[in-house]
Structures are given as structure tokens and as C-alpha cells.
Amino acid sequence: MEKKTVTFVAKMDEFLQSVVSQCHELGISQDFHIEGRRVDQLPYRPIAEGSLVVLSTKSIYEQVEPYLPQDSRAIVAKRMLPYHNLREMLEIPRGVKVLLVSDTAETVDETMRLLIASGMDFELYPYYPGSDYPLDIDIAVTPGEAEHVPPTIRKVVDIGFRVIDLSTWLEIYAHFDNGNFQKVTARTMQSLIYITKQLNNEILHARLLQMYLEGIVNRIEDAVIALDEQEVIRFINQKAIDTLHLHGPGVQGEKAAVCLPEDFMETVRDCDENEEVLVDWAGRTYFFRKMHIVMEGRYLGSLLLFRKAAEIEKMEHDYRLRLYSKGLIAKYSFDEIYGKSQSFQQVIQIAKKIARSNSTVLLLGETGTGKELLAQAIHNASPRKREPFVGVNFAAISESLLESELFGYEEGAFTGARKGGHIGWFELAHKGTIFLDEIGDASGAIQNRLLRVLQERQIMRVGGNKVIPIDIRVIAATNQDLQQMVKEGRFRADLYYRLNILPIHLPPLRKRAEDIPWLVDAFIRRYCVDLRRPPFTLSREALNAMQAYDWPGNIRELENVVEYLAHVVEEEVYAYHLPFLQTAAVVPLEADGLQYECEEVYQAYEKRGFLLEMTAILQELSTAGGGRYALQEQLRERGIDLTTQQLRYRLKMLQQDELIRVGKGRQGSSISSKGEAFLAFCK
């Protein structure tokens, strides 16, 4: 049986080519003889008699009508999107302005309706040659009409020619009342359903993905804004809207410069990629970070992350509190290490530089020179400052416990091992710093294990067989001469070299006596605040004695002395107050400045015949104190009759000799510690 003819007529070859391939794809060319004609070919390539004519669009009907054979019928094809470039189309961000380009107003209109019907929710603007369009559009979508895309457009998504849809095929079959109708319909349907399902899945998938992403980004604590390369806001989360007091998500799709605060935009432009800066906007401080979004080497825009500094500080505070409760915190920073001498300042400068590196540090110095303090400051100035600081003192823990404490143990590793095992100090220090104090006291067995940890940066728990990698910075300290110990075979040479990468020598206090006044002052302030008492000062003799002393316990000893003085001294410290002079008698009594001074004052008063009166005044003040008139009265009772003028003169002398303090106004006078010492001397 001769096949029925279907003639497709269009303006462009491309439509005819796409129809032919669709006919093959759907098996339609097996049932019909398919012909194609361009409108301009009709005068010399006539349409076959009895053929069904299918027009690509209604607008060509008038041009085609004169060439229609008598018995032929013409129908207009209904079209659908081919979705060849579906992926590319889905990659266009939601809410972006898109120019829809085709050859005529009619095809633009049809394609537009098809796009909207399939759920593509771009902001579509129609364009066909000769029409106007907004100039701020960068992306165009076209159904196979790329040649009409205006030159200002940067990106073109060609979705291909619209194909003929199911209802048109049905109409064709119905026209010829073809017996294969059922079969072909089923085949066509199958193919169309497949395409539609694919499309739905893609759209659904993209939507879900977008929803997930929005959900996640809205839940994160940072404010997030994504800008494209034109600084158009592509995404903004709720936190950013709240932080910048914006009106709502409506700013999405808007130019950032128009709707974001000016000072914010200045930061965006000034900030380098991946740089974290502290900025002030509207009287508040924020942490701000900018990252570039680059995909397959192409710059797509930038991601802005920011947050109130106060929030971060609170978070850090909470975190540190948690670490603190576990005792894994370094309290001290460089600001709390006192010392102005050149030798000490050099140490601090080196330590500050070393803090930034990740290398092992060895702190060497006598006891009490501040090795632990410095280790903590180094940790707190290092990139690991937010991670744990774990201190291990090799002299303070028994050998039997040390191994399991350092490396942890597995359940059942030994009798008494805790159920579930136990995490060791090395594991606790992961990501942070471990401070190995008094390393010179580590036994040979422990030295062996330490060496392995330092070499391999991994540990194995006692009784375990699993290797646990650890990322730690090691700071070791000792007051022993490790080099000598190596020579004597008491310390492993290879461990010594592993530790002695960045050695820091802390000078003993006696070698930086010029720091003493300064340290004393700092400690006085600290303890007076702690004890809620007024500050006190040091007499010249007391300070001299302190600087002459050799401080075997170094700063720890000095700190202890000041703490003691803060408890026992009122206003001024005299040499005889100093505990190390009293107990060790390091400075002979004759050389004691106070003793000598008392002697001098005693002789001067005696020479002038004041001695009796002066000691009486001091005795009265040591028991009662008080105003001048009361004092005059008390002295009179003792048989010492002084005029007001005489008493005033004597009080002035006593004050000059630092034996009494004269209060302001009616407060009266009181005996000083030196005055007490003088009384004791007289006795």
C-alpha cells in the first residue's frame, strides 16, 4: 500500500531537519512518507496531491495557502521544548533576568509559555529582531535561534528547536485514520513520557538541591551572601538579612551596591580573597571574610561570610571554659610575662617569633625562671591557641603511671584498667600543644617511647594495637644540663636532638637584677588587688638587699616574697622585713641598712636630748595613735610636757626620719614599720 504523505512547511531548514530526525526517532517515518518544504521553495517544489500539510507556525499560512493542492488540508504544528540543553538551563540561577530570543514575536511568545509551563522560573524578557530589551541582561535562552541574540549578551543557552508535540502526531494519524495508530501512539507516548520524566526529575532534583542548600546555609551561624561577578546578590541567608537590617530576601537578584550598606560594600571591595578582617559597621565590630567562587577555572563571583565579633568572642569564651574545666588551657600570654632587661626582652622576642612556627621548642633555665609561663604564652600566640594545652610534669608523676597517662590504655590493658580504656595526654593534646616539663627526669623507657612519638607523630595505647595519628606541637622544658646528661649516657642523644630544635635559655634572676624593681612592682600590684589592700613601697635598703640577693628560686621565690610582704607589711618594706635576710642571714646584721639607720637616728636624738621624748611619742603612737591634742595629753600623763609647737616640731622630725606617718587633717599620726623597728632597736 502506498504510504500517505505528510509535508512539513517552515521558513527555516533547521525546523525541517529537526522534524525529520524526530520522525525517525519516534518511528513515524515507517508509517508515512515525510516531505519537507521551505516556504520559498514552494513555487518550484509543489506539495504532493493528497498530502497533509503541517505548518511550523500559523504566521506562514498566508504564504503557503496559494500552493496548497485542492484536496490537501493544512494544520499548524504544536511544539514543545526539546530540552537538549536542559542542564545548562537549570544552571541559570533562580530569579535571574533572562532574554528569550527567537526569530519572531510569535515564536518568542510560544517558547516563553512552554518554558513557564515546564517550571523554569527565570525572569523572562522577550526578544526578536528589531524589538527592545533591557540592557542589564547577560544571559539569553533561545530555541535554536542563536544568530538573533543581541551582541550585548554574554552567555547564550541554545535549547534547540522546539519539537512537534504529541497532540500534533495524534492529529496526523487521525487525519489518515491510520491502523497503526495504537502502536505508534504507544511508542510516541513512551518516548515523550520518558523525556518529560527526565525533565521533571532534573527540575525536581535541582529544586531539592537548592532547598537543601538554602536550609543548610540558613542554619549556619555566619551571615552569608553570594555575589556574582556583576556584584548581583545571588544568595543571601536570613542571618545576613538580620545582621544588615535588610528588608527581606527580596534583595536577591538586586545589585549589591544598591541594597547593601555603603560601608559594607567598601569592605567587600577592599578585602582580599580569603583574608579575614575585623571591621566596624554602624558602631559594631565584625569578622568579615571574602572568598572567590571559582568553578572549572572560571570566576563566578564571591562568597561573603561575616559575624559580630562579640558572638565569636562569646563562642570562644564558652569553648575555653569547656577546655578550662578539663584543665587543658594555657592561662598566660606574653602580656603577663614581666621583665624589661635586655637579656629577657631578647628571650621574649625570640619566643614570639618561634610561637608562629610548628617546631619543637626546648626551654632551658633554672627552676622558677618562667619556663611553664613561657610555654603557655607560646601556645597562646600560636595558630593552635584555640586547641588544648596539655602540661605533663615528668618529675611529678610516678614511673608506673606515666606510660599509661601519656599514651592512654585500652580496656583490659592491665589489672585495674578502666572499662572502655583511657585517653592519654598525647591524644588529649591533639591539634594543640603538649608541654613536657622536667623532661630531664624521664626514664630511659619513657625516653624511648617519646622518641618514637616525636619521629612518627603517632601513638599506640598501652595494650592496644591500633596506631593513632596525632597532630601536636611539643614544648619541652628542663632545669637540668641535658647536654651533660647525654655525655653521661643518662639522656638519649637522638631524643635530645629531636627536642633541641629551637632552644630558648631563660636567664636566672640574679643575672638580670635590673628587672627586680619592675617585677616587685608588678607583683605588689597583683597581690594588693588580690588581697584588696592598699599598695606598699620598698625602702631603698630593702630594694638594695633584694638586688644583692642571688634568688636561687628565681622569680617564683621573688613572687613568694612579695606575697608574704603583702600580708605582713603596711606601707613600707624595710630590709629587716625580708624573709630571706631573716632566715638565711645572707646579709650580716651589721650590714643591714635598717639596723644602721636606727643606730644613726638613735645617736642623733640622743645628741639633741630628744631620745626620751621621741621614744615616748613612738610608744604612744604604737599603742593608740591619734590626733595631736590627745597625744599631748597622753605625754603629759607620762610626765612629758610639750607645747603644741614643740610637739609639732618633734612629729615633723619623726616623719622626716620615716618613723611615723602623718595623716591628713584630723587623721593624726601613726607609727611606721621603721618606727616599730626603731623602738625594738632602742629596747
Ligand SMILES: Nc1ncnc2c1ncn2[C@@H]1O[C@H](COP(=O)(O)OP(=O)(O)OP(=O)(O)O)[C@@H](O)[C@H]1O
Ligand atoms: N617573667 C615573669 N613574669 C611574671 N611572672 C613570672 C615570670 N616568670 C615566672 N613567673 C612566675 O613565677 C612562677 C614560676 O614560673 P614557672 O612555673 O613558669 O617557672 P619554671 O621555670 O617552669 O619552674 P620549674 O622549673 O620549677 O617548673 C610562676 O608563678 C610564674 O607566674
